[in-house]
Amino acid sequence: MDRFTAVERALRNAPPHDLLAAAREALGRHYSATAIELLMADYGMNTLHPLGAPPYTSETVSAHTGAPGRAFGSQQPYIPDAVGSEVATLHLPVTVRGDRMGVLILCLPAEECSDEVVAELREISEILGHEIVVAERDTDVYLQARRAERLTLAAEMQWQLLPGRALSRPEFDLGAQLEPAYAIHGDNFDWSTSADHLTLTVTNGMGEGIEAALLTNLSVNALRNARRAGLDLQDQAYMADQALYGQHGGRFHVSVLLLRFHLATGEVEIVDAGSPRMWRLREGTAEPVELEAQLPLGMFEDTVYAVQPFKVLPGDRLLFVSDGVYDVSSPVGERYGDKALARALTSTRLLPPSQVPRAILGELAGYRGRPQSDDDAMILCLDWHGRPGPGPGPGSEADGEADTAGPAQGSASSRPRAAAGKVSLSRNRRVHTTTRAVPVPGRNPRNACCPQVAPAWKSTGPRGPSSRNQVTVWVRSPRRPRRSTGVRTVSSAAAVTGSGAPAGRRCNSSRRSRETGSPRTAPAAGKPPMSSGGTGVTPSRP
16 A cells, blocks of 8 residues: 555544544654644635634634745645755645635655655645545534634524535636625525536525524525426526515515526526626626526515526636625725726636635725625626537627627627516616416416417426416517407516506507507597507407
């Protein structure tokens, strides 16, 4: 058995709470290493804490300066120059799939510190990181070492929900951070990967303290339950929406941005159900991506969610931020706006995704003039590399057609077309449109629509077409005029805002002017204006 395998076996067989002692004994025996220490990164990613010291009492080391900070930031082994010294001090990053956990420090005889030995010790430090992740199920030793101060109960609940703070794969790299790290409320992020997909969720909870943490906990676990049941993205949103509404009856809601990336093609499915916002950095240009805002989860019963297509290209950087970033104000009351965020995204373009959130949050602290924020903030950064192989280039026609969710400054033709019927609660003056179809008695509810109107829901899923009061999304065909169908259309906007007549009671001339943009013309003399006759049915064109 070689010495590398012997150290690996010793770490795997060590008790969960005693990994550092096992590493000291095995590295000392097989590599003649001495003065072995393990520094754990705190929740704020600002300081490194020695493992084994009493909580909140040990002397900390900066995670950004000095030899340990250099190894932690670069994620590469670092050996300070020691001219004439017989001992070399190695600083090795402890990382698990891109998630930075700390730094392993050890001393070796200078004559044994070869490149091959350093490479072996680098792999051993990664093995130690994996063993720490497994051991955290059974012991609190490593969690306690990461705490510069005591967590609030809400923050304790939120940190236990997180999958990690970074993830690396050949197709992408991502990193995320919550602030304030020791007193967060409702912001959260979650991800899950498979051989072909990355599912990403960004959550902005409502309220503060325990109430916000419980609400976010329910929404995250409802989304995970639906995802693990094999449901598609819009059904995941639907199931989580029903879980929240069933528990709180619409009194509380959660804003969520759901994304599903196809790793082979870069195609993305998006459901924007609230306030988390997305930015894109492409070829040095930072711009916000405008999405079709839909209702937050849990606000209304039987809300229908639609998927919006998007496209990412190799080299793209995506940034997701919660409203705690936009709500930051300077000491004189100026808010942190789009220009400041675009400048921050551009200035951090050379940093890896795992360090971008910390850098932008540091700039936010300087902008508001004090270290603590009034609201929690979440930032997630994703670098897309794509899978190697032939594919459409940035200027190809396929990319132009797939990238339907464009930047906010793009033309209206590049934006996705909304479904018919006016709605509700939109950000950036955009509307998400849903209608409630009430089938006429005696007709099959699946067929009670004109041939030119196609339902967006599937015939299977948690809200199949068997319900007599089915809520669905109707998409109007642009090629042929609508005909009278006997379906009474009741606008969701009337139900939400309490307005008068439903939006469906409109004559053809109004609808034509709304679709084509032409001015509404008055009826000819002697002819009464067209009317639905109070039936709630839009008349057909003669």
